[in-house]
Amino acid sequence: MEKGDAMKYAILIGDGMADYPIEKLGGRTILQSARTPAMDSIAARGKTGLAQTVPDGFPPGSDVANMSILGYDPAVYYSGRAPLEAASMGVALAADDVAFRCNLITIENGTIKDYSAGHISSDEAKILIDTLDSELRTEKVRFYPGISYRHLIVAGNNLGAETECTPPHDITGERKDSYLPRGKDGDFFSGLIEASTVVLELHPVNLKRVQEGKNPANSIWVWGQGYAPKFTSFQELYEKKGAIISAVDLLKGIGIYAGLDVIEVPGATGYLDTNYEGKASAAIEALKTRDLIFVHVEAPDEAGHEGSIDKKLQAIEDFDSRIVGPILKHAEASDEPFTILVLPDHPTPVSIKTHTRDPIPFAVYRTDKADSDGVETFDEESVKNGSMGLVKASDLIGMLVKG
Secondary structure, three states: OOOOOOOEEEEEEEOOOOOOOEHHHOOEOHHHHOOOHHHHHHHHHOEEEEEEOOOOOOOOOHHHHHHHHOOOOHHHHOOOOHHHHHHHOOOOOOOOOEEEEEEEEEEEOOEEEEOOOOOOOHHHHHHHHHHHHHHHOOOOEEEEEEEOOEEEEEEOOOOOOOOEOOOHHHOOOOEHHHOOOEOOOHHHHHHHHHHHHHHHOOOHHHHHHHHOOOOOOOEEEEEEEEOOOOOOOHHHHHOOOEEEEOOOHHHHHHHHHHOOEEOOOOOOOOOOOOOHHHHHHHHHHHOOOOOEEEEEEOHHHHHHHHOOHHHHHHHHHHHHHHHHHHHHHHHHHOOOOEEEEEEOOOOOOOOOOOOOOOOEEEEEEEOOEOOOOOOOOOOOOHHHHOOOOEEEHHHHHHHHHHO
C-alpha cells in the first residue's frame, strides 16, 4: 500500500525509565534487563542518541524535563511546577498568585515515610483536601484537590514566591524538621504543614486507612511553587496540530499552556494499574485528526521513587508491550508515514529513589525511511553509539518536524 505525504508523529514518554547499573541485575540497568521488543525494534531500525532534558541550573524534575521534550526551552518558559498543574485543574491564577504543589504524605515519628501516602485514592484524597480547605483556608491560601496524592495550594499577594522548598520524593526517610520550608515566608508554610497534621491525624479517612494497614495521609508537604507562565502555542512554534495523553496534572498543564488538546482516558492513574490499552487506543484515534500525539506514562517513575526493581521492570515492560507495541504496529500498517520517538524524561534510579540530570536515551524511527545507525537495543548504554550523539532535548521536536 502506497504511503501518503502527511507525516504523523508519536512521542512516547516512559517517565523515569532510565537508571544506573544494578548489581542484582548483573551490572545491567533495568532497561537493559527488561523485555522491550518494540523499543528495541525502533532503535534497531532508526537513529539513536542521548538527550539532555535538564539544562544546567535547573532542578531535575519532570516539569523541566517534559517541557524540554515537548519542545519548550525551560530557560525561556519555565516558572515552576505547580502553575502547570493548576492549569490542568482549571485553577486560574492571578498575576500575584503563587501556586504550590501540595502532596499528601505519611510522617511517622518525625520522619517522612512515604511521599505519596500509599498512593492514596483520589476519592479519599478529595475528602482530606476539602477538609483542609474548610479548616485552614484563609485570605492568604486556598486548597484545591487533584489526583491521588498530588494537590494544589494557591497563595495570594506573592506569598511564598521566594520560599525554599524541597520535593518530598527527594527526602523519603529523612527527618521532617530538617527540610521544612525556609527563607522568606518559610515560617508561614512550615506552620501550615504543622497545622495540617492536627487536622489530618485523626480524620476518619486516615483512621480507616490505618485499620486497613495502609499508610495514612497525615500531613501535607508544599513545594514546586511558581507564577503562571506564558507559552507560545505549539502550533505556532512547529506548525503542527497536537494532543497529549497523560494521567498527571503536570503534563496536562504543560499541554494546556502549549495549546495542545488534552485527551482524558478513563482509568489513567499514573501508576502500575493505569489503563495502558485505553491510552494507546486514544493515541491512535487522536492521530486521525491531528499531526502529533504525546503519550506519557508515569508508572516507571513511581516505581523508581519506591526503589522497587521489580515494579520498575514491570512498568517498563508494560509500557513497551501495551503502549509502544500497539502504536508501532498501527504506524507500520498506516497509509501515512509515521515518525516515532521513544524516550524517558529523566532517570529515576531505584538506588537513590529520585531524579537525576543525566542525559537520557532516545530512539527515532520513520516508517518511510529505514535508516539504522547500527544500534540494536534501546537502553542507556547502547545509544551512546548512536549517530545522533548528544542533543539538547528541547531541540528534538524541531529536528523531527523540520528535519
